Every structure is written in C-alpha cells, then in structure tokens.
Amino acid sequence: MRIQIITVGKIKEKFLREGIADYEKRLRPYVNLQILELAEERRHPSASVSAEKDAMEKEGERILGAISQGSFIIALTIKGTSWSSVELAEFFRQRELAGKNHITFVIGGDLGLSQAVLSQSDMRLSLSNMTFTHPMARLLLLEQVYRACRINSGEPYHK
Numbered sequence: 001m002r003i004q005i006i007t008v009g010k011i012k013e014k015f016l017r018e019g020i021a022d023y024e025k026r027l028r029p030y031v032n033l034q035i036l037e038l039a040e041e042r043r044h045p046s047a048s049v050s051a052e053k054d055a056m057e058k059e060g061e062r063i064l065g066a067i068s069q070g071s072f073i074i075a076l077t078i079k080g081t082s083w084s085s086v087e088l089a090e091f092f093r094q095r096e097l098a099g100k101n102h103i104t105f106v107i108g109g110d111l112g113l114s115q116a117v118l119s120q121s122d123m124r125l126s127l128s129n130m131t132f133t134h135p136m137a138r139l140l141l142l143e144q145v146y147r148a149c150r151i152n153s154g155e156p157y158h159k
Helices: 013-026 049-065 087-096 115-120 136-153
Strands: 002-008 032-038 074-083 103-107 125-126
Touching: 002 049, 002 136, 013 032, 013 136, 032 049, 049 125, 074 115, 087 136, 103 136
Parallel strands: 002 032, 002 103, 074 103, 074 125
Antiparallel strands: none
C-alpha cells in the first residue's frame, strides 16, 4: 500500500517530531509512506478574513498540485466521517483487494482546508469531534494508520 500524507506547515515541537519519526519507522514494513510538508502561506498575525481566505486558497492550490494522480484523496476535517480503527483497517483492506492501494491524506494548516481541496477529495475523515493542532493530527493519523496495518496483519493491538 502507498500512503501519501500532505500537510501544511512544519512540526516545531520536538516531542511531536520524535513521535512522528517513531511511527514512520514502525510503518516501514507495512506501507510505502511519503510525508510531504508544504509551506504555510505567510500572513500578518492580524490579517483580515479575506487575507486569510486568500492564504488558505493558495495553500489549497499547492496541496492539489502535490497529490499523486489516481490517488484516493481523504481530507482530514472535523466535519468528516468518524471511523473506528477497525473500520480504517477494513477500508485499507478493501482498497488493496481492489488494486487501488494509493491513498493520500490531506491535513491543512491552521486555517484549515480550502473549498477546492474539500471538493476534490473523495472522502472527508474526522479523527475526533475534538479539535487538535495540525501537528498533533499528523501524529494521531500515523498512529491510526499503524494500528490499521497491525489489525490487517493479524498482529496484536490495543482495543
């Protein structure tokens, strides 16, 4: 399985970088993983609503330009569908059985995802009804992908 994660912004916190690196290492036996960090659009801290919208749209254009052709696109958003770990594992299994095993997860920056990205997505997924920072969402997503891979391999995981 090929999994691409496209994110906006760099991870500043050392503990998150270390956790992400750990899950990247754990995932190597299971998936071909690519994480692509795109730069956040620069804006003034007191930018207007329209300036923020413009920034989000520019980020969205870069995101759409980075998505691999033929990939199943999953946008992470709080307004998305919620899945259990077992349901995510089953989704991966079904994609692999169908020979459609390239999946792109998209995590926006602090402004979220543009309407263009949401419209191009095949699915919207929510990690929780709670709000997380975008760097934390990356760590949580990697943990869930790892858990789904373990489930599909018949290996133990915590329920």
